[in-house]
Amino acid sequence: xxxxxxTAIGAVLAASMILGGCGGxxxxxxxxxxxxxxxSGGSGKAITLQFWGGVPPESGPQEAVDNxxxxxxxxxxxxxxxxxxxxxxxxxxTALLSxxxxxxxxxxxxxxxxxxxxxxxxxxxxxxxxxxVGFDVDGIIxxxxxxxxxxxxxxxxxxxxxxxxxxxxxxxxxAAGEQVPEAWTWDQFAALxxxxxxxxxxxxxxxxxxxxxxxxLLAEEKPLDSYIKDDGTSNFDSPALKQGLELQKDLESSGAxxxxxxxxxxxxTNQDALLTGKAAMVVxxxxxxxxxxxxxxxPHDFQIVFAPVPQLTEGGNVNIGGGMGDFMSINKNSPNKxxxxxxxxxxxxxxxxxxxxxxxxxxxxQADQAKIAEMLIGDAGDLIDQASLQxxxxxxYVFPTSYNVPAPTELHQVYTEEMxxxxxxxxxIDAATAALKKRxxxxxxxxxx
Amino acid sequence: xxxxxxxxxxEQAAGYLFILPNFAGYVVFVLTPILFSLYLVFxxxxxxxxxxxxxWVGLDNFRELGNxxxxxxxxxxxxxxxxxxxxxxxxxxxxxxxxxxKYVYMRNTLRTIIFLPYMASLAAVSVIWSIMYNAxxxxxxxxxxxxxxxxxxxxxxxxxxxxxxxxxxSVWMTIGYTMIIYLAGLxxxxxxxxxxxxxxxxxxxxxxxxxxxxxxxxxxFLILITQLIWSFQVFAPVAIMTQGGPIDSTMVLSYHIxxxxxxxxxxxxxxxxxxxxxxxxxxxxxxxxxxxxxWQNHF
Numbered sequence: 001x002x003x004x005x006x007t008a009i010g011a012v013l014a015a016s017m018i019l020g021g022c023g024g025x026x027x028x029x030x031x032x033x034x035x036x037x038x039x040s041g042g043s044g045k046a047i048t049l050q051f052w053g054g055v056p057p058e059s060g061p062q063e064a065v066d067n068x069x070x071x072x073x074x075x076x077x078x079x080x081x082x083x084x085x086x087x088x089x090x091x092x093x094t095a096l097l098s099x100x101x102x103x104x105x106x107x108x109x110x111x112x113x114x115x116x117x118x119x120x121x122x123x124x125x126x127x128x129x130x131x132x133v134g135f136d137v138d139g140i141i142x143x144x145x146x147x148x149x150x151x152x153x154x155x156x157x158x159x160x161x162x163x164x165x166x167x168x169x170x171x172x173x174x175a176a177g178e179q180v181p182e183a184w185t186w187d188q189f190a191a192l193x194x195x196x197x198x199x200x201x202x203x204x205x206x207x208x209x210x211x212x213x214x215x216x217l218l219a220e221e222k223p224l225d226s227y228i229k230d231d232g233t234s235n236f237d238s239p240a241l242k243q244g245l246e247l248q249k250d251l252e253s254s255g256a257x258x259x260x261x262x263x264x265x266x267x268x269t270n271q272d273a274l275l276t277g278k279a280a281m282v283v284x285x286x287x288x289x290x291x292x293x294x295x296x297x298x299p300h301d302f303q304i305v306f307a308p309v310p311q312l313t314e315g316g317n318v319n320i321g322g323g324m325g326d327f328m329s330i331n332k333n334s335p336n337k338x339x340x341x342x343x344x345x346x347x348x349x350x351x352x353x354x355x356x357x358x359x360x361x362x363x364x365x366q367a368d369q370a371k372i373a374e375m376l377i378g379d380a381g382d383l384i385d386q387a388s389l390q391x392x393x394x395x396x397y398v399f400p401t402s403y404n405v406p407a408p409t410e411l412h413q414v415y416t417e418e419m420x421x422x423x424x425x426x427x428x429i430d431a432a433t434a435a436l437k438k439r440x441x442x443x444x445x446x447x448x449x
Numbered sequence: 450x451x452x453x454x455x456x457x458x459x460e461q462a463a464g465y466l467f468i469l470p471n472f473a474g475y476v477v478f479v480l481t482p483i484l485f486s487l488y489l490v491f492x493x494x495x496x497x498x499x500x501x502x503x504x505w506v507g508l509d510n511f512r513e514l515g516n517x518x519x520x521x522x523x524x525x526x527x528x529x530x531x532x533x534x535x536x537x538x539x540x541x542x543x544x545x546x547x548x549x550x551k552y553v554y555m556r557n558t559l560r561t562i563i564f565l566p567y568m569a570s571l572a573a574v575s576v577i578w579s580i581m582y583n584a585x586x587x588x589x590x591x592x593x594x595x596x597x598x599x600x601x602x603x604x605x606x607x608x609x610x611x612x613x614x615x616x617x618x619s620v621w622m623t624i625g626y627t628m629i630i631y632l633a634g635l636x637x638x639x640x641x642x643x644x645x646x647x648x649x650x651x652x653x654x655x656x657x658x659x660x661x662x663x664x665x666x667x668x669x670f671l672i673l674i675t676q677l678i679w680s681f682q683v684f685a686p687v688a689i690m691t692q693g694g695p696i697d698s699t700m701v702l703s704y705h706i707x708x709x710x711x712x713x714x715x716x717x718x719x720x721x722x723x724x725x726x727x728x729x730x731x732x733x734x735x736x737x738x739x740x741x742x743x744w745q746n747h748f
Contacts, residue, residue, distance in 0.1 A: 086712045097499040120497030261695045262584050265605035409713060420696050424608060 047339045049077045052092055052103040053326070054084035059290065059358035064351045068343060075339045077105075084109045096122050096331055104334040105343060108156065108327040111147075111401055112408040117329070118155045124330040125153035129341040140348060141363045145324050147403050156327035157344060159352050160360045163286045164309045164321030165392045167270075170385060171302040172196055172280035180388055181307045186217065186247055189283075189310035193256040196280035203256035204281050205273030208263040211283065213251075214419060216320045217244035219400040220312040227405045227440075234440025236415065240312055242433050245422055252423065260423050275300050283309055285321045286376070286392070287359035293380040305385040306392040323399030324363065326352075361393070369393070407447035414439045489720035496714045510721035520722065522697060523705040530616055530701065531680040538620045539672055542627025547661060549628070550635050560632070567625035575689040578618045579605060582690075605691050608698035615686050615699055623679070627672050634668030635661070670741045674734055681730050702726050 055061050057079055065079045080103070082088040095102055096117075108114035117123050130137060137143060141157060149155055166181075166189070173180065176195050181188065193203030206212065219226040221240035229235045251257040257279075258268060271291035273279040275298040282288075291298055309320045328347070330340045343351075352362045356375040373393060377384050402408065415436065422432035490510060495502030514520050545563060549556045566574065581589050582604035593601035602610040638661065646656050662669075684703040687693060693700040693708070702722065710719035 086708075090711050090714075093497055097497075116497060120495070120502075122497060258585075259606065261603070261606035261608075264694060265579060265691065266583055267579075413712075417697070420694065424695055426608070426696055 046073060047075045047336050049075060049104045049336055049339055049343055050080060050101060051077050051343070052080045052082055052095070052106040054082055054088065054107060054109055055355070055358065055360070057081055060352075060355035060360065064347065064354035067354060068346060068351060071346075072342075075343065077343055089113060093117070093122070096333075099333075102333060103331055104336050104340045105328060105330055107159070108329060109325065111403045112405065114156050114327045114329065115403050118149055122332055123155045124332045124334070124337060125151075125155060126157065126330065126341070127153050129330070129337060130154065130157075132338070133341050133345045135341075135345050135348070140365060142365060145363065147401070156329045157348055158324035158326060158363050159328050159348055160324070160326035160355070161363045162322045162325045163361065163392060163395070163397070164284070164319045165286060166281055166283050166307040166309060167274055167288055168281040168305050168307055169274065169277070169302050170305045172198075172201060173305065180305050180385075181310075182391075183308060183315070184310050185314055186213070186243075186310045186312065190247060190251060190256070193251055193281070194254055197254075197256045201277055202258055202273075202279045204251065204283070205258055205268060205270065205279035206260070206263060206282070207268060207270045207273075207284075208260050210270070211321075212244070212260070212419060213248040214241045214244035215415065216283070216309075217241060217247070217312050219320055220316060220318040223318050223398050223400040225402045225404045226400060227402060227408065227411050228444065232444065234411070234437055234444055236436035236440040237433055241436070242429060243312075245419060245432065246429060248419075249423055249429075260420070271298060274304070281307075283320070286361065289376055289384070290359040292383050293357075293378055295380075295383075300383070303383055303385050306388040308392070308395065317395070317397055319395070319397035319399050322397055323401060326360065406444050410443045410447065411440060414443055486720045486723065489717050490724055492717045494714075494716040496716055506717065510718045513718055514721065514725065519697065519700060519705055520702075523700045523702045526612060526699065527681055527683075527701050529612060530619075530683060531677060533613075534616045534619045534623070534680050535673065535676045537616075538623040538627050538676060539669070541620065542624045542672070543631050543662075543665070545624065545628045546631035546635060547657060550632060560628070563628055564625035566622045569622075571622070571685045572689055574618070574622060575686045578614075578686075579690045582614055606695060608694075608696045611691050611695060611699045615683075615690060618686060619680070619683065623676060627676070630668055630672050631665065634665045638664045667741075670737065674737050677733060677737075678730055681726065681733075 051061075051065065053061055061079045061081070065077045069076050082092045092103065092106060096106070108117060114123075135157075137146065137154070137157070145158060145161075146154060146156070168180065173196070175198075178192060178195065181192070184192075189204075195203070197203040215226070217240040218235065218238055221238060222235060227235055235241075248257075248260070252259045258266075258273075262268075268278075270282045270284045271288060274282045274284075274288070275291060277300070288304075292304055309318070309322075311318065328344055330337055330344070334340055348362075349364060352360070352364070353367065353372075353375075356362065356372055357378055359376065361372060361376075373386075373390060377386060377389070405411065418427075418432050418436045418439070421427045422429060427435070491505060491507060493504045493506045493509070495504075549560055549563075581587050584590055584601075584603045584606045587604075589604070590601040602614075604614045605611050642660050642664070643656055646660060651659070682703055683701055684707070687699050687701055687704045688707070691699045693704050703726065706719045706722045706726070709715045709722065
């Protein structure tokens with residue numbers, strides 16, 4: 001009984017601390033966001049905009065917000081970080097529903113997160129606001145890079161252009177006598193991974209929470225809504241997915257990659273695997289630069305070279321992990337929409353340059369690319385192979401998107417479960433793909449009900 | 450007469466005032482959420498639409514329980530977890546208590562060492578144990594290999610052993626608690642009984658089984674109930690160490706509830722499951738209380 005009482009008291013204390021924390025972080029010397037009408041007038045009390053994002057403040061957002069606040073004493077922005085996981089997204093959504101200190105501007109980090117928020121009516125359509133500040137969507141971001149929702153409106157503007165790449169430990173690559181691949185398939189990737197496996201160093205590694213080959217190959221086969229076929233049924237019976245599953249099993253059983261089950265239990269991350277020498281290469285994204293430069297937490301002396309993401313078929317150019325990200329939206333219930341769009345206008349044109357050292361590339365097509373490369377590398381020139389990074393940055397890619405998949409969270413769960421059973425030997429590949437297709441179709445059907 | 454009543458009312462008011470801060474906290478943070486969750490049992494809530502997204506569905510959430518293989522699977526894992534961890538922790542705790550009660554030097558130090566894990570943060574303990582359980586480079590498997598076991602278990606990364614790995618950690622944590630309560634219980638047993646048994650020539654083992662264990666039965670019931678409630682609610686080690694995997698081998702009810710609510714946003718269904726969990730714990734506890742009354746009447 002003692003234990004339960006203690007737990008209850010703990011829960012109450014924790015709850016009150018959370019509440020206290022919210023109050024504290026938002027109080028801003030009593031300048032609460034109640035003076036909505038003065039947004040464009042610029043007279044009277046300063047407006048406080050609440051801006052929520054998933055990036056830790058010290059990795060760029062705080063600097064961006066500070067830069068804005070210096071220029072605009074009448075519109076002060078406060079940054080709040082939410083962790084981009086189940087609990088963090090729930091926290092953001094709960095905050096969006098609340099009446100007090102709700103976020104005015106916020107980020108969504110995946111196609112399906114932004115889609116479900118649009119469908120639930122949490123987001124303000126941006127077209128009128130964009131016209132009001134004269135933001136040149138096509139000139140700055142490009143209309144092809146933004147999803148127009150079925151009602152014909154924009155609901156977000158992307159602030160970050162992700163690029164997927166294979167990051168390779170150059171020392172290990174040279175020791176194996178291999179060249180940096182410039183265009184390659186997954187078969188060549190698997191061959192190199194096996195060749196790079198020596199002693200304690202595996203050929204490759206994978207953050208089990210982020211990646212798996214089945215979904216990668218599926219998205220390369222069908223970059224648009226890879227989970228579903230054109231007729232709306234599950235695409236889980238695709239040969240590409242099967243090939244990806246077999247690739248993963250092959251890499252695990254040949255010892256070129258730590259098994260998925262162990263990676264989950266050990267909470268292996270890409271940066272941990274690559275930079276502490278547990279693996280010679282990882283298929284990941286440009287954001288890894290943030291960790292490559294962080295020699296305090298990841299002391300290492302080898303250079304990292306960048307190769308493209310391996311392809312399903314020769315000559316493909318689908319960029320797994322890449323694409324538009326950091327979807328900026330305005331809360332439908334925000335009283336400060338005019339101020340919010342002004343902030344977004346600035347952030348998308350110049351503010352997000354503060355995010356570059358943290359490994360996030362602005363979507364602004366007019367931004368100075370040479371300067372971006374320079375900022376990305378910072379003072380870590382000896383740890384980064386610059387020519388191959390440039391090549392990765394300037395590549396011409398097809399980015400996968402999936403806005404039209406019903407119940408993506410549930411489908412991903414189905415996929416993960418059947419994949420685990422296959423990888424741990426609890427079912428054959430044919431049983432896995434059959435179960436995937438069947439359960440995938442059932443999940444889609446029950447989502448449409 | 451009136452004066453007396455006045456003072457009594459004032460006294461009562463003062464009493465209520467004293468408990469008000471605590472009670473207000475209880476109402477806001479405990480009672481209201483509990484009542485609200487009871488309401489959620491009967492609804493389907495489209496969470497992103499706020500309170501407008503609530504739709505009454507009657508008993509549909511309970512009907513869904515029957516169609517959810519994971520619910521039964523989690524329940525089974527809960528039963529296995531409880532059936533092994535609670536008796537193990539009680540038996541080891543009792544033996545340690547008996548030993549530490551008299552036979553050992555430095556017993557205060559040892560008591561502290563054994564009790565320490567119980568006071569440690571569950572989250573920190575889970576993280577450290579998952580490092581120890583690391584199948585390829587963890588100290589546990591390194592030790593097993595050094596004594597000649599060629600293929601030690603995969604612990605958290607194997608569906609066969611993951612649940613047992615969590616049970617072992619949980620027993621390690623809770624024996625400190627059972628031991629301390631048993632130690633307190635041992636103080637209450639009269640020495641005369643043991644002296645009489647010695648004169649009669651009873652062995653130490655017989656004394657343990659026929660004096661110590663029966664005399665400790667109220668203590669045993671207390672521990673049984675608290676441990677049972679605690680073990681049925683196991684959540685943190687699963688959330689931190691395995692996330693229910695591999696292949697759902699460590700999926701327990703509370704983690705299943707958590708996923709349904711906070712990953713899939715099925716608040717109503719999750720609330721229904723949490724009330725089922727409550728009902729199970731409640732029934733088991735009532736049965737135990739009844740059993741205790743009957744058992745204790747023997748003495």
